[in-house]
Amino acid sequence: MWSAMQMADKVHSVMVLRRFIEVRPAATTAEKCAVLLHDVGKSASRLSTFGRIIATCIGGRTPRMRMYLAHEAIGARMLEGISNQLTISLVRGDGPEDMQGALRVADDI
Numbered sequence: 001m002w003s004a005m006q007m008a009d010k011v012h013s014v015m016v017l018r019r020f021i022e023v024r025p026a027a028t029t030a031e032k033c034a035v036l037l038h039d040v041g042k043s044a045s046r047l048s049t050f051g052r053i054i055a056t057c058i059g060g061r062t063p064r065m066r067m068y069l070a071h072e073a074i075g076a077r078m079l080e081g082i083s084n085q086l087t088i089s090l091v092r093g094d095g096p097e098d099m100q101g102a103l104r105v106a107d108d109i
Helices: 007-023 029-037 040-044 049-058 063-069 071-079 085-092 097-108
Strands: none
Touching: 007 029, 007 040, 007 097, 029 085, 029 097, 040 063, 040 071, 049 063, 063 071, 071 085, 085 097
16 A cells, blocks of 8 residues: 555655654554554545645535545555454544544644
8 A cells, every 4th residue: 555655645654653642652553554544545636746735725616636635545455354443444534532632633733
C-alpha cells in the first residue's frame, strides 16, 4: 500500500507520524501504521496535486474528484484483509476517539 502512494503523500505521512508520536508517545504499531497509511486512499483517484486542490475547492464534480474526497473509506477498504482492524478503523476515521483525535491534531498542524 505504501508504494501505491504519491511521493508527496509519503513525505506528508512521515511528518504526520513524527507529530503523532509527540502527541502520543506510547502509540502502538497499529496506530503508527494507520498514521503512515491515513491517506492511502488518495492514490485511487490518481489526481495530480492541482486536481486535488480543485477537488478540495469545488467538491466532487467528477468521479475521480469524488474518489479523492472519499479517500478515508477507500483507504480502509484497500487495507481490508492485509491490516488489523484498529489500523483500518483509524484510516476510515472512526477509531477510538483518543487515537483519532491525536491523528487529527498531527495531521492538521
